[in-house]
Amino acid sequence: MGYIKRIIDKSIKEKLKVMGCVVVRGPKWCGKTTTAKQFAKSIIELQDPVEGAKYKEIAENNINLLLEGEKPRLVDEWQLIPGVWNAIRYDIDKQNERGLYLITGSVKPNDKDKKDLHSGIGRMSFVTMYPMSLYESGDSNGSISLKEILDGKAKVHGQTTDITYERLAYLTCRGGWPSSVTQKDENLALKIAKEYLDVLCESDIESDTENINPKLTRAIMRAYSRLTCTIEAGKTLYEDIRNIYGDVSDVTIINYLNKLKRLYVIEDVEAWNPNIISKTNMKTAPKKTLIDSSIACAALECSPKELTMDPMTFGLLFENLVDRDLKVYANSLGGYLRHYRDRYGLECDQVIHFDNGEYGLVQTKLGTKKIKEGAEKLIELRDKLRENGKKEPKFLMVITGSDMAYTTKDGVLIVPVGCLKD
Numbered sequence: 001m002g003y004i005k006r007i008i009d010k011s012i013k014e015k016l017k018v019m020g021c022v023v024v025r026g027p028k029w030c031g032k033t034t035t036a037k038q039f040a041k042s043i044i045e046l047q048d049p050v051e052g053a054k055y056k057e058i059a060e061n062n063i064n065l066l067l068e069g070e071k072p073r074l075v076d077e078w079q080l081i082p083g084v085w086n087a088i089r090y091d092i093d094k095q096n097e098r099g100l101y102l103i104t105g106s107v108k109p110n111d112k113d114k115k116d117l118h119s120g121i122g123r124m125s126f127v128t129m130y131p132m133s134l135y136e137s138g139d140s141n142g143s144i145s146l147k148e149i150l151d152g153k154a155k156v157h158g159q160t161t162d163i164t165y166e167r168l169a170y171l172t173c174r175g176g177w178p179s180s181v182t183q184k185d186e187n188l189a190l191k192i193a194k195e196y197l198d199v200l201c202e203s204d205i206e207s208d209t210e211n212i213n214p215k216l217t218r219a220i221m222r223a224y225s226r227l228t229c230t231i232e233a234g235k236t237l238y239e240d241i242r243n244i245y246g247d248v249s250d251v252t253i254i255n256y257l258n259k260l261k262r263l264y265v266i267e268d269v270e271a272w273n274p275n276i277i278s279k280t281n282m283k284t285a286p287k288k289t290l291i292d293s294s295i296a297c298a299a300l301e302c303s304p305k306e307l308t309m310d311p312m313t314f315g316l317l318f319e320n321l322v323d324r325d326l327k328v329y330a331n332s333l334g335g336y337l338r339h340y341r342d343r344y345g346l347e348c349d350q351v352i353h354f355d356n357g358e359y360g361l362v363q364t365k366l367g368t369k370k371i372k373e374g375a376e377k378l379i380e381l382r383d384k385l386r387e388n389g390k391k392e393p394k395f396l397m398v399i400t401g402s403d404m405a406y407t408t409k410d411g412v413l414i415v416p417v418g419c420l421k422d
Contacts, residue, residue: 004178006035006136007332007422011127012102013039016072019125020092021101025108026129027264027291028204029196031178032104033076035129040102042069046080056081063087071100078103092123108262131176131292133328134321135421138181139163139171142421144405146329149395149413150354159405161418165367168401168417169304172317175294176324190304193294197221205259212256218299219245220256224266224288225296229319229349231271231285231341267291269323272338272351274390283341293320311366319349319364322399322417326350326362329422340381348381358394366401374398375412 008024015022016039024032037043044066046055058065059081067073067087078084088101134140141161148154163171173190174180180192201217223240238253260266268286290296296317297307307314327337334355340348350362361381363374378396386392397413399420406414 003034003038004132004136004182006031006129007133007328008035008127008129009038011332012036015125015127016099016102018098019123020095020098021088021103021124023124023126024102024104024129025126025264026106027131028106028199029177029179029192030129030131030291032106032129033074034178036074036076036102036104040072040074042071043074043076044069045076046084047077052080059083064091067091067101071097072102073100075101075103077106079105079107079109082109089123106264108264128327128331130324130328131294132178132181133176133325133421134163134171134417135325136328137176140325140418140420142419144415144419145421146326146352147333147422149397150333150358150360152394154413156405156407156413156415159416159419160403161416163401163403163416163418165401166304166308168318168366169307169314172293172307172314172321173297173302173304175292175297177292177294180294193292193298197295197298200263200265204263205256216241216245216248216252217256220253220260221265221295221299224257224260225290225299227288228290228293228296229287229316229323231283231287231339233285237288264291265295267327269337269339269350272340272348274340274385275388283343287323287339289320289323292324293317296320315366318366318401318417322364323350325417325420326352326399329420330354332422346381346384347377354394357391359391360395360397361393362396363398364400365398368400368402371398371400371402371414375408375410375414378412379410 012022024036026032046052055066063083064087066084075084092100135142143159144154144156175193177192180189183189201214205212205217219241222244223237226240227237238250241253242248267289269289270286271284323337330337330352335352338351340351348361349364351359352362353359361378363378365371365374375398382393382396395413397415399415399417402416405416405419408414
């Protein structure tokens with residue numbers, strides 16, 4: 001099978017024209033190396049099981065030898081030899097050219113390494129890669145464009161998707177991992193996320209941390225997955241972890257959570273502050289999310305069939321899937337994701353901000369019964385912003401698991417996730 005184009009391709013191509021190096025970061029197995037190879041003319045893979053030890057020995061003697069090769073040169077998993085970062089930064093300064101390097105990384109540098117690394121400002125540009133969105137995997141037909149919605153050109157009326165409730169449960173469990181998307185046997189495709197979780201708990205989590213317990217890692221992943229797309233306090237999470245695992249300190253749990261964030265497994269959605277009410281009335285905690293809904297399904301040992309029979313859990317994991325897709329689509333448009341909750345029950349599952357200063361308010365509803373409720377919440381928040389003299393949202397949208405798109409009489413866009421694209 002040939003290369004499946006990714007939405008991030010355009011960003012990488014553009015950034016190579018203006019910066020010396022493009023840093024492609026994100027979780028393992030999401031396709032970073034495959035995508036970066038489309039733009040590279042030479043490559044060195046530092047995680048190579050045969051050559052890796054040799055590369056480290058070369059780096060100790062003359063690290064610049066690792067950078068020799070036709071440009072752009074791809075350095076895959078650069079964090080395995082942290083000195084590569086500063087060597088690339090220096091070479092960019094020396095050559096004073098653009099598009100020299102691509103580097104990929106699946107682990108954020110720890111605090112110790114950060115102290116020794118140059119910021120890369122002016123030399124390096126960053127892009128974050130996620131598992132495939134439904135549009136990239138070919139499951140969404142892309143009949144409704146987020147960019148056209150932002151530009152006011154989209155007509156949301158009558159578009160349909162063939163993704164059924166049962167199919168959506170499968171896609172939520174399968175996830176957007178390229179290896180699962182390209183697996184023709186759907187039963188085997190469902191095992192990819194389980195394999196990811198096994199590797200994470202048994203080896204990845206302990207790669208640079210001592211005395212890591214895989215059983216505790218699984219307990220943390222299970223507890224976190226049960227709280228996905230909620231803003232429950234840390235105390236609730238810690239108690240849930242102890243109920244699953246047993247006695248463990250808050251400090252230990254925090255250390256594990258920080259490592260999972262460094263591995264791009266956990267990527268919470270920060271709270272949005274529109275300055276319309278007192279901070280004491282806002283819920284400023286981040287929304288708990290995983291990089292892909294399939295990880296939560298694997299941690300909860302939940303099959304697509306079981307998910308269809310548990311609408312509450314399905315609704316939360318569906319929101320995690322939507323968060324992933326919106327991050328992919330919004331990032332391609334220079335946007336980013338936030339959420340909003342206050343003590344009065346007013347909420348917005350996703351607030352999308354864009355480069356031009358515009359933003360949109362989004363609610364996620366799995367089925368049709370709660371679409372009206374979601375639309376009413378969006379209108380209430382928009383009216384509150386209006387009353388307080390704040391910039392109004394460019395659009396109001398409810399993303400659903402239903403099969404037909406339409407626009408309400410109040411102008412709220414009802415968009416099936418199976419119709420959406422960047």
